[in-house]
Amino acid sequence: MGEVARPPRRSEAPEGSIPPGRESPSFEEFFEEEKDRLLRVLAVITASRGEAEDLAQEAFTRMFERWDEIGHMDDLAGYLHRTAMKFVWGVEFLRGLAFFLS
Secondary structure, eight states, X not given: OOOOOOOOOOXXXXXXXXXXXXXXXXXXXXXXXXHHHHHHHHHHHHSOHHHHHHHXXXXXXXXXXXXXXXXXXXXXXXXXXXXXXXXXXXXXXXXXXXXXXX
């Protein structure tokens, strides 16, 4: 019987961390890089620039509060968009609930 194929070894860097040789961005750098993209996505989803700005502010605030824990992650933009979408889903849930209860 042949050998069992083993999965490739992971690098020594923890999963979700910045690859060796690349520094973590500061929160300010990350914010400047991502703010316009997130606002565009949220404006399309919500059909409201004002609501998009509120949701983006909530998402960036949540990330800022946890930056020491998450600032080293490799996919910060993905984390930001997932965080923002949780706020979108919460708003939509409350709208549906209000409609159902009215």
